[in-house]
Amino acid sequence: MAQEVRTTGEYWRWTESRWNDPDIDWRKAKTITAGVDVGSVSSQAVIMVDGKIFATGNMRTGSSSPDSALNVTNWALEGTGMKIEDIHYTVGTGYGRVNVPFAQKAITEIACHARGANWIYGPTVRTLLDMGGQDCKAIHCDEKGKVINFLMNDKCAAGTGRGMEVFADLLAVPITKIGEVSFQIDEEPPAVNSTCVVFAKTEATGLLRAGWPKEKVIAAYCSAMAHRVAELLERIGVEKDFVITGGISKNIGVVKRLEKELGIETLKTDFDVQLAGAVGAALFAQALLKKHRSAA
Amino acid sequence: MIAHYGYKDASGEYFIILDTEKCDGCGACVDACRWGVLEVGVDPNNPFHEEPIVLVTEEHRNKLKYSCAQCKPVSDRPPLPCVSACPNGALSHSW
Protein backbone atom coordinates (compact mmCIF):
# COMPACT_ATOMS: atom_id res chain seq x y z
CA MET A 1 0.00 0.00 0.00
CA ALA A 2 1.20 3.45 -0.81
CA GLN A 3 0.00 6.34 1.20
CA GLU A 4 0.87 9.98 1.45
CA VAL A 5 -0.64 12.57 3.77
CA ARG A 6 -0.14 16.31 3.65
CA THR A 7 -1.63 18.42 6.36
CA THR A 8 -3.14 21.71 5.35
CA GLY A 9 -3.55 24.65 7.69
CA GLU A 10 -7.26 24.07 8.04
CA TYR A 11 -6.83 20.43 8.94
CA TRP A 12 -10.19 20.20 10.67
CA ARG A 13 -11.79 20.58 7.30
CA TRP A 14 -9.69 18.09 5.44
CA THR A 15 -6.33 16.45 5.11
CA GLU A 16 -4.73 16.29 1.70
CA SER A 17 -4.00 12.64 1.13
CA ARG A 18 -3.74 9.90 -1.42
CA TRP A 19 -3.60 6.17 -1.34
CA ASN A 20 -3.38 3.26 -3.76
CA ASP A 21 -3.45 -0.49 -3.68
CA PRO A 22 -0.34 -1.84 -5.45
CA ASP A 23 -1.66 -5.42 -5.22
CA ILE A 24 -4.30 -4.74 -7.82
CA ASP A 25 -3.21 -5.32 -11.40
CA TRP A 26 -5.36 -2.80 -13.17
CA ARG A 27 -4.10 -3.85 -16.62
CA LYS A 28 -6.15 -7.04 -16.35
CA ALA A 29 -9.27 -5.22 -15.22
CA LYS A 30 -12.68 -5.48 -16.91
CA THR A 31 -14.03 -2.25 -15.46
CA ILE A 32 -12.12 0.83 -14.42
CA THR A 33 -14.35 3.60 -13.15
CA ALA A 34 -13.81 6.88 -11.35
CA GLY A 35 -15.79 9.22 -9.16
CA VAL A 36 -14.60 12.80 -8.90
CA ASP A 37 -16.15 15.06 -6.27
CA VAL A 38 -15.28 18.72 -6.81
CA GLY A 39 -16.40 20.58 -3.72
CA SER A 40 -16.10 24.27 -2.93
CA VAL A 41 -13.23 23.62 -0.53
CA SER A 42 -11.74 20.23 -1.34
CA SER A 43 -11.85 17.74 -4.21
CA GLN A 44 -11.69 13.97 -4.08
CA ALA A 45 -11.09 11.26 -6.66
CA VAL A 46 -11.79 7.56 -6.22
CA ILE A 47 -10.74 5.04 -8.86
CA MET A 48 -12.28 1.59 -8.76
CA VAL A 49 -11.00 -1.47 -10.52
CA ASP A 50 -13.55 -4.27 -10.89
CA GLY A 51 -15.53 -2.89 -7.98
CA LYS A 52 -12.58 -2.54 -5.61
CA ILE A 53 -11.02 0.74 -4.58
CA PHE A 54 -7.72 1.06 -6.40
CA ALA A 55 -6.67 4.62 -5.71
CA THR A 56 -7.93 7.70 -3.91
CA GLY A 57 -6.92 11.33 -3.73
CA ASN A 58 -8.12 14.24 -1.65
CA MET A 59 -6.85 17.77 -2.16
CA ARG A 60 -7.73 21.43 -1.98
CA THR A 61 -9.95 22.80 -4.74
CA GLY A 62 -8.19 25.42 -6.80
CA SER A 63 -9.74 28.40 -8.52
CA SER A 64 -10.79 26.35 -11.55
CA SER A 65 -13.03 23.29 -11.24
CA PRO A 66 -11.76 21.48 -14.38
CA ASP A 67 -8.14 21.85 -13.21
CA SER A 68 -9.01 20.69 -9.71
CA ALA A 69 -10.70 17.59 -11.13
CA LEU A 70 -7.67 16.80 -13.30
CA ASN A 71 -5.17 17.49 -10.52
CA VAL A 72 -6.80 15.37 -7.87
CA THR A 73 -7.30 12.44 -10.26
CA ASN A 74 -3.73 12.63 -11.56
CA TRP A 75 -2.45 12.84 -8.03
CA ALA A 76 -4.41 9.75 -7.01
CA LEU A 77 -3.02 7.86 -10.02
CA GLU A 78 0.57 9.02 -9.62
CA GLY A 79 2.99 6.10 -9.63
CA THR A 80 0.36 3.51 -10.53
CA GLY A 81 1.01 3.60 -14.24
CA MET A 82 -2.67 4.25 -14.87
CA LYS A 83 -3.67 7.39 -16.75
CA ILE A 84 -6.98 9.19 -16.94
CA GLU A 85 -7.42 7.82 -20.49
CA ASP A 86 -7.41 4.30 -19.08
CA ILE A 87 -10.58 4.93 -17.08
CA HIS A 88 -13.68 3.51 -18.78
CA TYR A 89 -16.32 5.64 -17.16
CA THR A 90 -16.20 8.67 -14.87
CA VAL A 91 -18.97 10.35 -12.89
CA GLY A 92 -18.54 13.89 -11.62
CA THR A 93 -20.25 15.06 -8.45
CA GLY A 94 -20.19 17.96 -6.00
CA TYR A 95 -20.50 21.63 -6.59
CA GLY A 96 -18.24 21.53 -9.67
CA ARG A 97 -19.73 18.30 -11.05
CA VAL A 98 -20.53 19.64 -14.50
CA ASN A 99 -16.95 20.85 -14.87
CA VAL A 100 -15.15 17.51 -14.72
CA PRO A 101 -13.73 17.44 -18.26
CA PHE A 102 -13.29 13.67 -18.55
CA ALA A 103 -16.62 12.66 -16.93
CA GLN A 104 -19.40 11.00 -18.93
CA LYS A 105 -22.07 12.02 -16.46
CA ALA A 106 -22.73 14.40 -13.58
CA ILE A 107 -24.75 13.25 -10.55
CA THR A 108 -25.53 15.39 -7.51
CA GLU A 109 -23.70 14.90 -4.26
CA ILE A 110 -27.04 13.95 -2.68
CA ALA A 111 -27.26 10.71 -4.64
CA CYS A 112 -23.51 10.06 -4.47
CA HIS A 113 -23.22 10.63 -0.73
CA ALA A 114 -26.01 8.22 0.02
CA ARG A 115 -24.56 5.57 -2.24
CA GLY A 116 -21.05 6.13 -0.88
CA ALA A 117 -22.13 6.04 2.76
CA ASN A 118 -23.98 2.79 2.10
CA TRP A 119 -20.74 1.30 0.79
CA ILE A 120 -18.51 2.74 3.53
CA TYR A 121 -20.70 2.11 6.58
CA GLY A 122 -22.81 -0.74 5.30
CA PRO A 123 -26.48 -1.16 4.47
CA THR A 124 -27.77 -0.22 7.95
CA VAL A 125 -27.24 3.50 7.31
CA ARG A 126 -30.59 5.32 7.03
CA THR A 127 -29.84 8.94 7.87
CA LEU A 128 -26.95 10.93 6.61
CA LEU A 129 -25.95 14.40 7.60
CA ASP A 130 -23.26 16.18 5.64
CA MET A 131 -22.13 19.44 7.15
CA GLY A 132 -19.74 21.12 4.82
CA GLY A 133 -18.00 24.45 4.75
CA GLN A 134 -20.83 26.18 2.92
CA ASP A 135 -23.81 23.89 3.02
CA CYS A 136 -25.66 21.32 5.00
CA LYS A 137 -27.34 18.24 3.55
CA ALA A 138 -29.69 15.81 5.22
CA ILE A 139 -30.47 12.55 3.45
CA HIS A 140 -32.70 9.65 4.33
CA CYS A 141 -31.87 6.50 2.36
CA ASP A 142 -32.83 2.85 2.12
CA GLU A 143 -30.70 -0.27 2.61
CA LYS A 144 -29.42 -0.02 -0.93
CA GLY A 145 -28.22 3.54 -0.50
CA LYS A 146 -31.07 4.89 -2.59
CA VAL A 147 -32.30 8.32 -1.55
CA ILE A 148 -35.80 8.34 -0.05
CA ASN A 149 -35.94 11.92 1.14
CA PHE A 150 -33.45 14.76 1.14
CA LEU A 151 -32.89 18.41 1.66
CA MET A 152 -29.95 20.63 1.05
CA ASN A 153 -29.39 24.02 2.57
CA ASP A 154 -26.78 26.23 0.98
CA LYS A 155 -28.59 29.52 1.39
CA CYS A 156 -27.95 30.23 5.07
CA ALA A 157 -24.54 30.23 6.76
CA ALA A 158 -26.02 29.15 10.09
CA GLY A 159 -25.43 25.43 10.45
CA THR A 160 -22.44 25.37 8.10
CA GLY A 161 -18.69 25.45 8.65
CA ARG A 162 -18.70 29.08 7.57
CA GLY A 163 -20.97 30.05 10.45
CA MET A 164 -18.64 28.28 12.87
CA GLU A 165 -15.64 30.08 11.37
CA VAL A 166 -17.25 33.44 11.97
CA PHE A 167 -17.59 32.50 15.62
CA ALA A 168 -14.10 31.09 15.90
CA ASP A 169 -12.77 34.38 14.53
CA LEU A 170 -14.89 36.48 16.86
CA LEU A 171 -13.68 34.58 19.91
CA ALA A 172 -10.13 34.12 18.62
CA VAL A 173 -10.22 30.37 19.16
CA PRO A 174 -8.70 28.15 16.46
CA ILE A 175 -11.48 26.36 14.63
CA THR A 176 -9.85 22.99 15.36
CA LYS A 177 -10.16 23.63 19.09
CA ILE A 178 -13.79 24.76 19.18
CA GLY A 179 -15.20 21.32 20.00
CA GLU A 180 -12.81 20.66 22.85
CA VAL A 181 -13.08 24.17 24.30
CA SER A 182 -16.88 23.97 24.28
CA PHE A 183 -16.69 21.32 27.01
CA GLN A 184 -14.42 23.33 29.32
CA ILE A 185 -17.43 24.56 31.25
CA ASP A 186 -18.97 23.81 34.64
CA GLU A 187 -22.50 23.67 33.43
CA GLU A 188 -24.17 23.60 30.02
CA PRO A 189 -25.42 27.14 29.29
CA PRO A 190 -28.66 27.81 27.40
CA ALA A 191 -28.19 27.94 23.64
CA VAL A 192 -27.59 31.23 21.84
CA ASN A 193 -31.04 32.56 20.89
CA SER A 194 -30.40 33.95 17.44
CA THR A 195 -30.02 31.49 14.63
CA CYS A 196 -28.76 34.09 12.18
CA VAL A 197 -24.96 34.21 12.26
CA VAL A 198 -25.02 38.01 12.13
CA PHE A 199 -27.39 38.38 15.08
CA ALA A 200 -25.77 35.52 16.99
CA LYS A 201 -22.50 37.43 16.75
CA THR A 202 -24.14 40.49 18.30
CA GLU A 203 -25.65 38.29 20.97
CA ALA A 204 -22.30 36.67 21.72
CA THR A 205 -20.63 40.07 22.02
CA GLY A 206 -23.29 40.98 24.57
CA LEU A 207 -22.69 37.76 26.52
CA LEU A 208 -18.95 38.39 26.63
CA ARG A 209 -19.63 41.90 27.92
CA ALA A 210 -21.92 40.44 30.54
CA GLY A 211 -18.91 38.51 31.78
CA TRP A 212 -19.44 35.07 30.24
CA PRO A 213 -16.17 33.23 29.69
CA LYS A 214 -15.33 32.39 26.08
CA GLU A 215 -15.81 28.67 26.68
CA LYS A 216 -19.37 29.23 27.82
CA VAL A 217 -20.21 31.35 24.78
CA ILE A 218 -18.76 28.68 22.51
CA ALA A 219 -20.79 25.99 24.28
CA ALA A 220 -23.92 28.10 23.82
CA TYR A 221 -23.22 28.46 20.12
CA CYS A 222 -22.44 24.76 19.62
CA SER A 223 -25.81 23.93 21.20
CA ALA A 224 -27.56 26.43 18.95
CA MET A 225 -25.93 24.86 15.92
CA ALA A 226 -26.81 21.33 17.05
CA HIS A 227 -30.38 22.41 17.63
CA ARG A 228 -30.67 23.97 14.23
CA VAL A 229 -29.33 20.90 12.49
CA ALA A 230 -31.65 18.68 14.53
CA GLU A 231 -34.59 20.70 13.24
CA LEU A 232 -33.44 20.24 9.67
CA LEU A 233 -33.08 16.51 10.21
CA GLU A 234 -36.56 16.25 11.64
CA ARG A 235 -37.95 17.49 8.36
CA ILE A 236 -36.68 14.39 6.58
CA GLY A 237 -37.02 12.04 9.54
CA VAL A 238 -34.11 10.63 11.56
CA GLU A 239 -33.71 6.89 11.72
CA LYS A 240 -30.87 4.63 12.83
CA ASP A 241 -28.13 4.17 11.73
CA PHE A 242 -27.13 7.77 11.65
CA VAL A 243 -23.87 9.11 10.25
CA ILE A 244 -22.30 12.55 9.97
CA THR A 245 -19.80 13.55 7.31
CA GLY A 246 -18.19 16.83 6.33
CA GLY A 247 -16.01 19.27 8.24
CA ILE A 248 -18.34 19.75 11.19
CA SER A 249 -18.29 16.00 11.85
CA LYS A 250 -14.87 16.67 13.37
CA ASN A 251 -16.31 19.21 15.80
CA ILE A 252 -17.26 17.14 18.85
CA GLY A 253 -18.84 20.22 20.43
CA VAL A 254 -21.61 20.06 17.86
CA VAL A 255 -21.69 16.30 17.25
CA LYS A 256 -22.00 15.30 20.93
CA ARG A 257 -24.75 17.85 21.54
CA LEU A 258 -26.58 16.77 18.43
CA GLU A 259 -26.41 13.11 19.47
CA LYS A 260 -27.82 14.09 22.81
CA GLU A 261 -30.66 16.13 21.34
CA LEU A 262 -31.65 13.42 18.88
CA GLY A 263 -31.05 10.59 21.31
CA ILE A 264 -29.11 8.70 18.64
CA GLU A 265 -25.40 8.01 18.47
CA THR A 266 -23.58 8.40 15.22
CA LEU A 267 -21.89 5.47 13.56
CA LYS A 268 -18.11 5.81 13.31
CA THR A 269 -15.63 4.43 10.81
CA ASP A 270 -11.89 4.51 10.15
CA PHE A 271 -12.45 5.11 6.47
CA ASP A 272 -11.91 8.69 5.29
CA VAL A 273 -15.57 9.71 5.06
CA GLN A 274 -14.67 12.75 3.02
CA LEU A 275 -14.39 10.32 0.15
CA ALA A 276 -18.06 9.30 0.46
CA GLY A 277 -19.25 11.40 -2.48
CA ALA A 278 -16.45 10.22 -4.76
CA VAL A 279 -16.95 6.58 -3.74
CA GLY A 280 -20.65 6.88 -4.57
CA ALA A 281 -19.83 8.49 -7.90
CA ALA A 282 -17.38 5.70 -8.76
CA LEU A 283 -20.05 3.11 -7.88
CA PHE A 284 -22.59 4.88 -10.07
CA ALA A 285 -19.98 4.97 -12.83
CA GLN A 286 -19.68 1.21 -12.54
CA ALA A 287 -23.43 0.66 -12.81
CA LEU A 288 -23.74 3.08 -15.70
CA LEU A 289 -20.81 1.46 -17.50
CA LYS A 290 -22.49 -1.93 -17.21
CA LYS A 291 -25.74 -0.53 -18.54
CA HIS A 292 -23.88 1.15 -21.34
CA ARG A 293 -22.02 -2.01 -22.36
CA SER A 294 -25.09 -4.20 -22.30
CA ALA A 295 -26.90 -1.70 -24.49
CA ALA A 296 -24.06 -1.63 -27.01
CA MET B 1 -38.04 10.06 -3.58
CA ILE B 2 -39.15 13.14 -1.67
CA ALA B 3 -37.06 16.10 -2.78
CA HIS B 4 -36.92 19.25 -0.68
CA TYR B 5 -35.91 22.24 -2.76
CA GLY B 6 -35.31 25.45 -0.90
CA TYR B 7 -33.81 26.35 2.43
CA LYS B 8 -34.19 27.14 6.05
CA ASP B 9 -32.86 30.38 7.44
CA ALA B 10 -33.42 32.08 10.77
CA SER B 11 -36.79 33.42 9.62
CA GLY B 12 -38.32 30.10 8.66
CA GLU B 13 -38.36 27.04 6.39
CA TYR B 14 -39.03 27.58 2.74
CA PHE B 15 -39.18 24.30 0.87
CA ILE B 16 -41.01 23.22 -2.23
CA ILE B 17 -41.47 19.50 -1.75
CA LEU B 18 -41.69 17.20 -4.74
CA ASP B 19 -42.66 13.54 -4.70
CA THR B 20 -40.66 12.30 -7.68
CA GLU B 21 -42.67 9.08 -7.82
CA LYS B 22 -45.86 11.05 -8.41
CA CYS B 23 -44.45 13.66 -10.79
CA ASP B 24 -44.73 12.60 -14.44
CA GLY B 25 -43.04 15.72 -15.78
CA CYS B 26 -46.20 17.03 -17.48
CA GLY B 27 -45.19 20.60 -16.69
CA ALA B 28 -48.65 21.84 -15.70
CA CYS B 29 -47.14 23.54 -12.64
CA VAL B 30 -44.46 25.18 -14.76
CA ASP B 31 -47.16 26.75 -16.95
CA ALA B 32 -49.12 27.82 -13.88
CA CYS B 33 -46.17 29.67 -12.33
CA ARG B 34 -45.81 33.16 -13.69
CA TRP B 35 -42.55 33.71 -11.87
CA GLY B 36 -40.32 31.10 -13.46
CA VAL B 37 -39.67 29.22 -10.25
CA LEU B 38 -40.21 25.76 -11.74
CA GLU B 39 -38.82 23.94 -14.77
CA VAL B 40 -38.93 20.50 -16.31
CA GLY B 41 -35.62 18.68 -16.61
CA VAL B 42 -33.66 15.52 -15.93
CA ASP B 43 -33.50 14.52 -12.27
CA PRO B 44 -29.91 15.24 -11.23
CA ASN B 45 -30.44 13.31 -8.01
CA ASN B 46 -31.34 10.01 -9.60
CA PRO B 47 -29.11 8.80 -12.42
CA PHE B 48 -31.44 5.92 -13.25
CA HIS B 49 -34.52 8.04 -13.75
CA GLU B 50 -34.40 9.23 -17.32
CA GLU B 51 -37.90 10.63 -17.79
CA PRO B 52 -38.22 14.38 -17.31
CA ILE B 53 -39.30 15.67 -13.94
CA VAL B 54 -40.07 19.00 -12.30
CA LEU B 55 -37.27 20.93 -10.61
CA VAL B 56 -36.97 24.25 -8.84
CA THR B 57 -34.67 26.48 -10.87
CA GLU B 58 -31.22 27.29 -9.50
CA GLU B 59 -32.07 30.95 -9.73
CA HIS B 60 -34.98 30.72 -7.30
CA ARG B 61 -33.92 27.86 -5.04
CA ASN B 62 -32.28 30.11 -2.49
CA LYS B 63 -34.89 32.86 -2.46
CA LEU B 64 -38.20 31.02 -2.52
CA LYS B 65 -39.51 33.09 0.36
CA TYR B 66 -39.32 36.11 -1.90
CA SER B 67 -40.04 34.47 -5.25
CA CYS B 68 -43.26 32.89 -4.03
CA ALA B 69 -44.35 35.92 -1.99
CA GLN B 70 -46.73 37.05 -4.72
CA CYS B 71 -48.75 33.86 -4.38
CA LYS B 72 -48.83 34.05 -0.60
CA PRO B 73 -50.62 37.15 0.60
CA VAL B 74 -50.66 37.61 4.36
CA SER B 75 -54.46 37.45 4.49
CA ASP B 76 -56.94 35.43 2.42
CA ARG B 77 -54.36 33.22 0.80
CA PRO B 78 -55.76 31.51 -2.29
CA PRO B 79 -54.66 27.99 -3.32
CA LEU B 80 -51.15 28.07 -4.82
CA PRO B 81 -51.23 28.03 -8.64
CA CYS B 82 -48.47 25.41 -8.95
CA VAL B 83 -49.93 23.07 -6.35
CA SER B 84 -53.48 23.30 -7.76
CA ALA B 85 -52.24 22.76 -11.31
CA CYS B 86 -50.58 19.43 -10.57
CA PRO B 87 -52.92 16.59 -11.57
CA ASN B 88 -50.92 14.10 -9.53
CA GLY B 89 -50.63 15.87 -6.20
CA ALA B 90 -46.86 15.71 -6.44
CA LEU B 91 -46.11 19.23 -5.18
CA SER B 92 -46.43 20.89 -1.81
CA HIS B 93 -44.94 23.85 0.04
CA SER B 94 -43.61 23.87 3.59
CA TRP B 95 -44.79 27.39 4.35
Place this chain on the structure above:
Amino acid sequence: MITAGIDCGAKTVKVLILKDGRVIGKSLALAGFDTKAATEQSFNIALRGAGLSKNDIQRIVATGAGRLEAAFLAKEETTEVAADARGAIKLFPSARTVIDVGAEEGRAIKIDRNGKVVDFAVNEKCAAGAGAFMEAMSRALEVPLEELGELTLKSQRAVPMNAQCVVFAESEVVTLIHAKTPKEDISRAIHDAISDRIVSMVRRIGLERDVVLIGGVAKNIGFVNSLNRDLELEVKIPEEPEFVGALGAAILAAE
Protein backbone atom coordinates in the same frame (compact mmCIF):
# COMPACT_ATOMS: atom_id res chain seq x y z
CA MET C 1 -51.57 67.95 26.15
CA ILE C 2 -47.86 67.07 26.22
CA THR C 3 -46.83 63.52 25.40
CA ALA C 4 -43.64 61.68 24.48
CA GLY C 5 -42.93 58.76 22.18
CA ILE C 6 -39.84 56.61 22.66
CA ASP C 7 -38.67 54.30 19.89
CA CYS C 8 -36.03 51.85 21.10
CA GLY C 9 -34.60 50.32 17.93
CA ALA C 10 -31.82 47.79 17.70
CA LYS C 11 -29.27 50.43 16.80
CA THR C 12 -30.70 53.78 17.91
CA VAL C 13 -33.12 55.25 20.43
CA LYS C 14 -35.41 58.05 19.28
CA VAL C 15 -37.42 60.30 21.58
CA LEU C 16 -39.99 62.81 20.41
CA ILE C 17 -42.08 65.22 22.48
CA LEU C 18 -45.44 66.40 21.21
CA LYS C 19 -47.52 69.34 22.43
CA ASP C 20 -51.04 69.54 21.02
CA GLY C 21 -49.96 67.81 17.83
CA ARG C 22 -46.79 69.90 17.41
CA VAL C 23 -43.27 68.53 17.79
CA ILE C 24 -41.45 70.54 20.45
CA GLY C 25 -38.46 68.36 21.16
CA LYS C 26 -36.64 65.33 19.85
CA SER C 27 -33.40 63.44 20.13
CA LEU C 28 -31.66 60.42 18.67
CA ALA C 29 -28.96 58.41 20.48
CA LEU C 30 -27.01 55.27 19.61
CA ALA C 31 -28.33 52.33 21.61
CA GLY C 32 -24.86 50.84 22.10
CA PHE C 33 -24.79 48.01 24.60
CA ASP C 34 -26.96 49.76 27.15
CA THR C 35 -30.31 50.69 25.64
CA LYS C 36 -31.61 51.87 28.99
CA ALA C 37 -28.81 54.40 29.45
CA ALA C 38 -29.19 55.55 25.87
CA THR C 39 -32.91 56.01 26.40
CA GLU C 40 -32.39 58.07 29.50
CA GLN C 41 -29.81 60.23 27.78
CA SER C 42 -31.95 60.73 24.69
CA PHE C 43 -35.01 61.52 26.77
CA ASN C 44 -33.17 64.17 28.76
CA ILE C 45 -31.83 65.85 25.62
CA ALA C 46 -35.33 65.97 24.12
CA LEU C 47 -36.68 67.45 27.36
CA ARG C 48 -34.00 70.10 27.41
CA GLY C 49 -34.72 70.92 23.78
CA ALA C 50 -38.36 71.42 24.63
CA GLY C 51 -37.49 73.40 27.74
CA LEU C 52 -39.44 71.01 29.93
CA SER C 53 -38.87 68.71 32.86
CA LYS C 54 -40.01 65.13 33.19
CA ASN C 55 -43.07 66.02 35.23
CA ASP C 56 -44.43 68.15 32.39
CA ILE C 57 -44.92 65.07 30.22
CA GLN C 58 -48.41 63.73 30.79
CA ARG C 59 -48.10 60.41 29.03
CA ILE C 60 -45.26 58.39 27.52
CA VAL C 61 -45.59 55.47 25.11
CA ALA C 62 -42.66 53.29 24.08
CA THR C 63 -42.24 51.26 20.91
CA GLY C 64 -39.46 49.42 19.09
CA ALA C 65 -37.80 46.04 19.58
CA GLY C 66 -36.13 47.19 22.80
CA ARG C 67 -39.17 48.97 24.22
CA LEU C 68 -39.09 47.03 27.48
CA GLU C 69 -35.80 48.79 28.25
CA ALA C 70 -37.76 52.03 28.36
CA ALA C 71 -40.22 50.69 30.94
CA PHE C 72 -38.61 52.84 33.62
CA LEU C 73 -39.99 55.88 31.77
CA ALA C 74 -42.91 54.66 29.74
CA LYS C 75 -45.73 52.88 31.50
CA GLU C 76 -47.35 52.02 28.20
CA GLU C 77 -46.10 50.44 25.03
CA THR C 78 -47.24 49.83 21.49
CA THR C 79 -46.00 47.73 18.57
CA GLU C 80 -43.69 49.15 15.92
CA VAL C 81 -46.35 48.43 13.32
CA ALA C 82 -49.00 50.51 15.11
CA ALA C 83 -46.57 53.36 15.81
CA ASP C 84 -45.28 53.43 12.21
CA ALA C 85 -48.83 53.52 10.88
CA ARG C 86 -49.89 56.42 13.10
CA GLY C 87 -46.79 58.42 12.45
CA ALA C 88 -46.96 57.94 8.69
CA ILE C 89 -50.63 58.91 8.31
CA LYS C 90 -50.03 62.07 10.31
CA LEU C 91 -47.28 63.16 7.93
CA PHE C 92 -48.94 61.87 4.76
CA PRO C 93 -52.73 61.56 4.95
CA SER C 94 -52.63 59.86 1.52
CA ALA C 95 -50.40 57.03 2.79
CA ARG C 96 -51.82 53.53 2.38
CA THR C 97 -48.60 51.51 2.45
CA VAL C 98 -45.77 52.10 4.89
CA ILE C 99 -42.34 50.55 4.45
CA ASP C 100 -39.95 50.61 7.38
CA VAL C 101 -36.50 49.09 7.16
CA GLY C 102 -34.84 48.92 10.55
CA ALA C 103 -31.45 47.48 11.46
CA GLU C 104 -32.83 44.06 12.37
CA GLU C 105 -36.24 44.04 10.75
CA GLY C 106 -38.02 45.12 7.59
CA ARG C 107 -41.74 45.83 7.64
CA ALA C 108 -44.48 46.57 5.12
CA ILE C 109 -47.74 47.85 6.56
CA LYS C 110 -51.06 48.44 4.86
CA ILE C 111 -53.16 51.14 6.50
CA ASP C 112 -56.57 52.73 6.02
CA ARG C 113 -57.27 56.47 5.87
CA ASN C 114 -57.33 56.72 9.65
CA GLY C 115 -53.93 55.13 10.00
CA LYS C 116 -55.44 51.90 11.25
CA VAL C 117 -53.38 48.81 10.41
CA VAL C 118 -55.15 46.61 7.85
CA ASP C 119 -52.38 44.10 7.21
CA PHE C 120 -48.63 43.81 7.60
CA ALA C 121 -45.66 41.61 6.75
CA VAL C 122 -42.34 41.46 8.56
CA ASN C 123 -38.87 40.29 7.55
CA GLU C 124 -37.24 39.31 10.79
CA LYS C 125 -34.58 37.11 12.32
CA CYS C 126 -32.58 36.87 9.08
CA ALA C 127 -30.20 39.80 8.68
CA ALA C 128 -30.37 39.52 4.87
CA GLY C 129 -33.83 41.11 4.90
CA ALA C 130 -32.96 44.11 7.08
CA GLY C 131 -30.67 47.09 7.44
CA ALA C 132 -27.98 44.86 8.96
CA PHE C 133 -27.40 43.57 5.44
CA MET C 134 -26.36 46.99 4.23
CA GLU C 135 -24.15 47.60 7.26
CA ALA C 136 -22.30 44.37 6.62
CA MET C 137 -21.98 45.17 2.93
CA SER C 138 -20.58 48.62 3.64
CA ARG C 139 -17.90 46.97 5.80
CA ALA C 140 -17.09 44.40 3.11
CA LEU C 141 -16.90 47.11 0.48
CA GLU C 142 -14.96 49.42 2.81
CA VAL C 143 -17.30 52.30 2.07
CA PRO C 144 -18.97 54.16 4.97
CA LEU C 145 -22.66 53.33 5.27
CA GLU C 146 -23.67 56.96 4.64
CA GLU C 147 -21.85 56.97 1.32
CA LEU C 148 -22.98 53.58 0.12
CA GLY C 149 -26.21 54.81 -1.45
CA GLU C 150 -24.68 57.77 -3.22
CA LEU C 151 -22.11 55.49 -4.83
CA THR C 152 -24.87 53.75 -6.83
CA LEU C 153 -25.49 56.97 -8.77
CA LYS C 154 -22.25 56.39 -10.65
CA SER C 155 -23.07 52.79 -11.51
CA GLN C 156 -22.94 51.97 -15.21
CA ARG C 157 -23.93 48.38 -15.09
CA ALA C 158 -26.04 46.06 -12.98
CA VAL C 159 -23.98 43.13 -11.75
CA PRO C 160 -25.79 40.11 -10.36
CA MET C 161 -25.36 39.18 -6.72
CA ASN C 162 -26.30 35.60 -5.95
CA ALA C 163 -25.72 35.09 -2.24
CA GLN C 164 -28.89 35.41 -0.20
CA CYS C 165 -27.14 35.35 3.17
CA VAL C 166 -25.19 38.22 4.72
CA VAL C 167 -22.25 35.97 5.50
CA PHE C 168 -22.02 34.53 1.99
CA ALA C 169 -22.72 37.93 0.44
CA GLU C 170 -19.68 39.32 2.27
CA SER C 171 -17.51 36.74 0.54
CA GLU C 172 -19.19 37.45 -2.76
CA VAL C 173 -18.48 41.16 -2.44
CA VAL C 174 -14.82 40.40 -1.70
CA THR C 175 -14.69 38.18 -4.80
CA LEU C 176 -16.27 40.91 -6.90
CA ILE C 177 -13.71 43.43 -5.64
CA HIS C 178 -10.89 41.02 -6.53
CA ALA C 179 -12.38 40.64 -9.99
CA LYS C 180 -12.00 44.42 -10.29
CA THR C 181 -15.75 45.07 -10.42
CA PRO C 182 -16.26 48.80 -9.87
CA LYS C 183 -17.45 49.52 -6.33
CA GLU C 184 -20.36 51.56 -7.63
CA ASP C 185 -21.70 48.57 -9.54
CA ILE C 186 -21.34 46.35 -6.49
CA SER C 187 -23.12 48.97 -4.44
CA ARG C 188 -25.96 49.03 -6.94
CA ALA C 189 -26.22 45.25 -6.71
CA ILE C 190 -26.39 45.47 -2.92
CA HIS C 191 -29.25 47.96 -2.99
CA ASP C 192 -31.12 46.06 -5.68
CA ALA C 193 -30.85 42.90 -3.61
CA ILE C 194 -32.29 44.41 -0.44
CA SER C 195 -34.95 46.25 -2.39
CA ASP C 196 -36.05 42.96 -4.00
CA ARG C 197 -36.57 41.44 -0.57
CA ILE C 198 -38.50 44.39 0.75
CA VAL C 199 -40.70 44.61 -2.35
CA SER C 200 -41.68 40.96 -2.12
CA MET C 201 -42.98 41.76 1.35
CA VAL C 202 -45.02 44.65 -0.01
CA ARG C 203 -46.56 42.29 -2.55
CA ARG C 204 -47.69 40.01 0.26
CA ILE C 205 -49.86 42.78 1.66
CA GLY C 206 -50.88 44.16 -1.73
CA LEU C 207 -49.38 47.38 -3.05
CA GLU C 208 -51.58 50.42 -2.61
CA ARG C 209 -50.65 54.07 -3.10
CA ASP C 210 -49.31 56.24 -1.67
CA VAL C 211 -46.27 54.42 -0.42
CA VAL C 212 -44.30 56.01 2.39
CA LEU C 213 -40.78 54.93 3.23
CA ILE C 214 -39.61 55.53 6.81
CA GLY C 215 -36.65 54.59 9.00
CA GLY C 216 -33.00 55.50 8.56
CA VAL C 217 -32.63 53.83 5.16
CA ALA C 218 -35.07 56.34 3.65
CA LYS C 219 -32.07 58.67 3.61
CA ASN C 220 -30.19 56.25 1.39
CA ILE C 221 -30.65 57.45 -2.17
CA GLY C 222 -29.40 54.16 -3.63
CA PHE C 223 -32.05 52.19 -1.80
CA VAL C 224 -34.78 54.68 -2.65
CA ASN C 225 -33.90 54.49 -6.35
CA SER C 226 -33.89 50.70 -6.37
CA LEU C 227 -37.20 50.65 -4.53
CA ASN C 228 -38.81 53.14 -6.92
CA ARG C 229 -37.63 51.12 -9.89
CA ASP C 230 -38.98 47.87 -8.44
CA LEU C 231 -42.32 49.33 -7.36
CA GLU C 232 -42.64 51.47 -10.49
CA LEU C 233 -43.66 54.54 -8.51
CA GLU C 234 -42.12 57.18 -6.33
CA VAL C 235 -42.18 56.53 -2.63
CA LYS C 236 -42.85 59.47 -0.33
CA ILE C 237 -40.22 60.24 2.23
CA PRO C 238 -40.70 62.35 5.35
CA GLU C 239 -38.14 64.95 6.26
CA GLU C 240 -36.95 63.04 9.27
CA PRO C 241 -37.74 59.44 8.43
CA GLU C 242 -36.11 57.94 11.51
CA PHE C 243 -38.50 59.70 13.90
CA VAL C 244 -41.77 58.42 12.45
CA GLY C 245 -42.08 55.54 14.92
CA ALA C 246 -41.47 57.84 17.89
CA LEU C 247 -43.95 60.31 16.45
CA GLY C 248 -46.60 57.60 16.14
CA ALA C 249 -45.99 56.55 19.75
CA ALA C 250 -46.34 60.16 20.94
CA ILE C 251 -49.60 60.52 18.98
CA LEU C 252 -50.96 57.33 20.50
CA ALA C 253 -50.00 58.68 23.92
CA ALA C 254 -52.10 61.76 23.29
CA GLU C 255 -55.23 59.73 22.57
